[in-house]
Amino acid sequence: MRSHKHSCHVPRETKTIKNRTFKAFDMTKEENEERLKRLKNIVLNLPEKPGSYQFYDDSHTIIYIGKAKNLKNRVSSYFHKEVDRFKTKVLVSKIWDISYTVVNTEEDALLLENSLIKKYNPRYNVLLKDGKTYPSICITKEYFPRVFKTRNINKKFGTYYGPYSHVTSMETILDLINKLYKPRTCRFPITKEGIEEKKYKPCLEFYIHNCDGPCIGKQSYEDYQEKIRQAREILKGNTREIRKMLYEQMAAKAAELKFEEAELLKRKYIMVDNFCSKSEVVSQTITDVDVFTIVDDDNRNNAYINYIHVKNGTINQSFTYEYKRKLEETDQELLLIAIPEIRDRFHSTAKEIIVPFEIEWKIKDATFFVPQRGDKKHLLELSEMNGKQYKFDRLKQSEKLNPEQKQTRLMKELMDKLKLKKLPYQIECFDNSNISGTDAVAACVVFKGMKPSKKDYRKYNIKTVTGPDDYASMQEVVRRRYSRMMEEGTSLPDLIITDGGKGQMDVVRQVVEFELGLEIPIAGLAKDDRHRTNELLYGWPPQVVGLKTDSELFHKLTQIQDEVHRFAISFHRDKRSKHALHSELDEIKGIGPKTKDALIRQFKTVKKIKEQDMNALTEVIGAAKAAILYNYFHEQGENLE
Numbered sequence: 001m002r003s004h005k006h007s008c009h010v011p012r013e014t015k016t017i018k019n020r021t022f023k024a025f026d027m028t029k030e031e032n033e034e035r036l037k038r039l040k041n042i043v044l045n046l047p048e049k050p051g052s053y054q055f056y057d058d059s060h061t062i063i064y065i066g067k068a069k070n071l072k073n074r075v076s077s078y079f080h081k082e083v084d085r086f087k088t089k090v091l092v093s094k095i096w097d098i099s100y101t102v103v104n105t106e107e108d109a110l111l112l113e114n115s116l117i118k119k120y121n122p123r124y125n126v127l128l129k130d131g132k133t134y135p136s137i138c139i140t141k142e143y144f145p146r147v148f149k150t151r152n153i154n155k156k157f158g159t160y161y162g163p164y165s166h167v168t169s170m171e172t173i174l175d176l177i178n179k180l181y182k183p184r185t186c187r188f189p190i191t192k193e194g195i196e197e198k199k200y201k202p203c204l205e206f207y208i209h210n211c212d213g214p215c216i217g218k219q220s221y222e223d224y225q226e227k228i229r230q231a232r233e234i235l236k237g238n239t240r241e242i243r244k245m246l247y248e249q250m251a252a253k254a255a256e257l258k259f260e261e262a263e264l265l266k267r268k269y270i271m272v273d274n275f276c277s278k279s280e281v282v283s284q285t286i287t288d289v290d291v292f293t294i295v296d297d298d299n300r301n302n303a304y305i306n307y308i309h310v311k312n313g314t315i316n317q318s319f320t321y322e323y324k325r326k327l328e329e330t331d332q333e334l335l336l337i338a339i340p341e342i343r344d345r346f347h348s349t350a351k352e353i354i355v356p357f358e359i360e361w362k363i364k365d366a367t368f369f370v371p372q373r374g375d376k377k378h379l380l381e382l383s384e385m386n387g388k389q390y391k392f393d394r395l396k397q398s399e400k401l402n403p404e405q406k407q408t409r410l411m412k413e414l415m416d417k418l419k420l421k422k423l424p425y426q427i428e429c430f431d432n433s434n435i436s437g438t439d440a441v442a443a444c445v446v447f448k449g450m451k452p453s454k455k456d457y458r459k460y461n462i463k464t465v466t467g468p469d470d471y472a473s474m475q476e477v478v479r480r481r482y483s484r485m486m487e488e489g490t491s492l493p494d495l496i497i498t499d500g501g502k503g504q505m506d507v508v509r510q511v512v513e514f515e516l517g518l519e520i521p522i523a524g525l526a527k528d529d530r531h532r533t534n535e536l537l538y539g540w541p542p543q544v545v546g547l548k549t550d551s552e553l554f555h556k557l558t559q560i561q562d563e564v565h566r567f568a569i570s571f572h573r574d575k576r577s578k579h580a581l582h583s584e585l586d587e588i589k590g591i592g593p594k595t596k597d598a599l600i601r602q603f604k605t606v607k608k609i610k611e612q613d614m615n616a617l618t619e620v621i622g623a624a625k626a627a628i629l630y631n632y633f634h635e636q637g638e639n640l641e
Contacts, residue, residue: 035096040079042098046072049102050109052116055124056097064091064124064327067113069106069361087327091124107364114340126337127324135170136160137235144190144214144221145228147183149174161235164319177234180268181227182211190215234272236347240312243272286310290366291354291379292339294331295387297395301325304394305338306387308379309348317346318383320390336361354380407450413553414495417545418538420521424495425449429560430508431499432462432473433568440465442477443568446493447560459571471507474498478511482518493520499561501526501535502542509540525561533558585609590628595621599629609633 027035046053051071055064068074078092103109117125135149140158149170153160164170177183184190186203194200200215212219233242246269253262291308302324309317321342323334336359343350351366354376359368371377395409411423418424427447432440446456460480465472478496485492496512498504505524512518523545524537536545536557547554585596585606602620603609609617610633617626 036079039095039098040076043072043076043079046075046100047102048072050104050106051100051102052109052112053098053100054116054122055091055095056099057094058096060097062116062120062122063094064122065113065116065120067106067109069109071100071102075100087124091327105362107362110336110340110361110363114337114344117337118341124326126326126329126334135164135167137164137170137174139228139232139235142190143192144184144224146185146187147174147177147228147231148185159232173234176271177231178210179271180234181231182209183224183228183231184211184214186215188215192221236311238311239272243269246272286375286379287312288350289352289354289376289379290339290343290348290350291383292335292342293356293380293383293387294335294338295384295391296331297391300328303331303334304387304391305335305342306383306390307342307346308383308386309346309350310379315382318386319346320387322390322394332357332359335359339363354383356380356384404449410450410553410556414557417536417547417553418495418521418523420495422494424521426491426493427495427497427560428493429497429499429564430474430477431564431568432470432477433571440473441568441571442473443564443571444477444481445560445564445567450556452563457567459567470500471503474504475507475511478508479515482512482516482520486516486518492518496520496522497557497560498522498524499564500524501537505537505542525557533561588629588632591625595625 048070050069051067053066053068053071053075054062055066057063066074075098078088078095101112103112135151136153138146138148138150138158138160140146145158150160185205188200190200195215195217198216202213202216202218203211205211206213206216206218212224214221214224230242230245233239246265250262250265250269253259253265289310291306291310293306295304295306297303302322304320304322306318306320308315319342321338323338325334329337335355339353339355340363342348349365353363353366353368355368355370358370362368369376371380408423411425414420414424415422425448427450428444429447430442430444432442440462442460442462444458444460446453448456458481460477462473462476464476482492484490496508498508501524505522509522512520512522521538524542525533526535526537528534534549536547536554537543538545585591585599598620599609603612609629614626614630617629620626621629
């Protein structure tokens, strides 16, 4: 065995067992069994103490870093249990070596894991999709520090506050600091010696009173540094302390009868007070807490972790991070990874951390708390709302760039809700239309990829059903459509949706499954007493699917239903219109279909045809047919009289 040391501030004991190198594509079954046997032997010798463990691949690169309250129990779970998660099985298949680091407490194990992940960035650890495009506020480490916004982080250059997901709030804070303390904006490398030697000249900012001129000795080093210290307090969220300090200074100057200086302090006090009043006040009793919530995306590949920091009863920081799962980590595991990292980024030392569920692990110098009511519960809900809004914004942004992504998301959601075997790419929906059984028709609309495929729409005249029998009409149409598709070898739908409830679903099922022997999922959209769609039904016997009526998917399904209803009604209206126009002409012997079409095209209605004289009719259909038509109408008119 050889020693393998990691740099860490906690006391530890480190051991590594070196293995011989294999190439995965050359490995035989026997070699794999030998590999697992050797790794299990390493696990048997692990201590039952808290610590961090590291997995290596065949090139001795760290591919995963984990933490454990009991190293032996945790690491052995990868090899001595039946691993359910596919991605974890993949990880185990790539492990060639194991090292570990023993620490004193579970808090130290958590901190060590976090620092090692930052250092080595292993392939299979959770990936933080960092918001590098978001700006931060930097206070430089110069002799006279500058304060400005930036997107480039270099900790050697200065101290950074943020990042800020809401740029407007960042600009508001910067504007407050600039008005209160007037930090310099020039980029000169100002030094103490340069000021003494009078190397610098005042710029325009000095003359318009945006800078107090530290470069020319008009502002002392001590005064400038004190103002920068106060600016740091504002960036940390300690605005109430600054306001209190300004008020006390103002009162002191007024007592000394220094009214001009008191007036200047009053203006600064009002600025800070206005800034505080715009911040969300949670509770005066909440002094310093962190709040964390987690929201999963629809496919659970990514998670959105929102962080809120409350200082002196006011929210002074809110940011959402996106984490990409690598090994199907649970929400608890993901949140535990994120909390130390985010607290470190924001330099938080809050003693209380509000979380949405119990966390078994402990964290150094802080306690976890799950609120059930009150102001802290409100904070938790506010954090979750921010996480959901961030998820929604990211989704809309990505779908705007890639419209197909939205359709795929809706298909996946429908597949999950109905527990379908495959993605419902082709969806077909049927509807009947008739008035008292006359001119009965049906229609079928086809949606592909959640978009209407109008070239595949079909209209049907009901042939075998007499009277207003919607069930029998539906069966006739479904039978005709899928019998023909089977004969022609056309691709069948992935899902059938009926415009109706259990009754419609049953009659369609009888034809599709029992007569034609097809396995096509059938769903139904049922309406309430007000004839508004309010339920999605599926299965046999049909059950209501848990789907919110205001959800995007439900709106898409009702769009499909509305489309088939529109198409059926439109077809029925056209048929009735043609029937009304042609019905009387059909009774005249000697007047065929072409002649009737020519008359309708020219005169539009039967009433106008009756009003025409012989000359007008002759111009359209010729003398012989004009005579038949003219005599028919006039003889009929005389008989009526």
